[in-house]
Amino acid sequence: MLIDKELIKGSSKTVILQLLSKKGMHGYELSSQIKSLTQGAIEISEGTIYPTLHSLEADGYIESQWAESEGKRKRKVYKITSSGRKLLKERKASWNDFLKAMQSLLPVKSNILEA
Amino acid sequence: MLIDKELIKGSSKTVILQLLSKKGMHGYELSSQIKSLTQGAIEISEGTIYPTLHSLEADGYIESQWAESEGKRKRKVYKITSSGRKLLKERKASWNDFLKAMQSLLPVKSNILEA
DNA sequence: TCCTATACCTAGAAATCCAAGGTATAGGAG
DNA sequence: CTCCTATACCTTGGATTTCTAGGTATAGGA
Numbered sequence: 463m464l465i466d467k468e469l470i471k472g473s474s475k476t477v478i479l480q481l482l483s484k485k486g487m488h489g490y491e492l493s494s495q496i497k498s499l500t501q502g503a504i505e506i507s508e509g510t511i512y513p514t515l516h517s518l519e520a521d522g523y524i525e526s527q528w529a530e531s532e533g534k535r536k537r538k539v540y541k542i543t544s545s546g547r548k549l550l551k552e553r554k555a556s557w558n559d560f561l562k563a564m565q566s567l568l569p570v571k572s573n574i575l576e577a
Numbered sequence: 578m579l580i581d582k583e584l585i586k587g588s589s590k591t592v593i594l595q596l597l598s599k600k601g602m603h604g605y606e607l608s609s610q611i612k613s614l615t616q617g618a619i620e621i622s623e624g625t626i627y628p629t630l631h632s633l634e635a636d637g638y639i640e641s642q643w644a645e646s647e648g649k650r651k652r653k654v655y656k657i658t659s660s661g662r663k664l665l666k667e668r669k670a671s672w673n674d675f676l677k678a679m680q681s682l683l684p685v686k687s688n689i690l691e692a
Numbered sequence: 693t694c695c696t697a698t699a700c701c702t703a704g705a706a707a708t709c710c711a712a713g714g715t716a717t718a719g720g721a722g
Numbered sequence: 723c724t725c726c727t728a729t730a731c732c733t734t735g736g737a738t739t740t741c742t743a744g745g746t747a748t749a750g751g752a
Binding site: 467468469470471472473476477480481496499500501503504554556557558559560561562563564566567568570 | 588616669676679
């Protein structure tokens, strides 16, 4: 079941910040984590991931460091900053409000959010 | 309480089709209905409403008719077509799947969808 | 040696939406 | 009678976001 790709618009940054709030990750890892956590329902392509990370970094919401490990090529690992945590909090509140508002227009069975 | 306007991206057509599935409406009415049903949380501006209606009509998902009534200026009233109902069904399924997937990434308390 | 998975990146285009402007009608306030 | 406001339609240009399609590079296995 393919999800209309337009729906993710406006939520990518929030999703990335949320994942980085749990642990530092590199771009490729973020992309595959998103895909596997959603069972393939949501894919954020590399063409989106990297520019978005650069933009978040330029704005000070995340910061990066090159990391080397055995038998792996170099990776740029991103960590969320305190400013990023603040933004995440705002964006999560916004997402909640949006869901609530959408529920008035397009009711969805509440069991979707359980399990 | 202002919602990040980017979040509505990709959902406008679905919302419009959903409202038109209940009853025929004109553009201005759709815009104000969306605002009042969501207590002002979601606004779809006229700059979005009219082009979107034209696009939906061009694709055969809705159809229009000019209507006159006492003491009101002419309105263009839109009705959903059977093709539009089919599209709405698909888009609602897509929205459900998207919500479900987002829930794996960004958990939201389930009571948001109640009440 | 070649292929695949990993890992980074960018340029250009597509899609969606909004802000700001314009036109027009009806009713009420001054 | 004039002006203002609410209603009602519309378009242009731009901003934003994301994707497609390409490119580069490394490590390991076939």
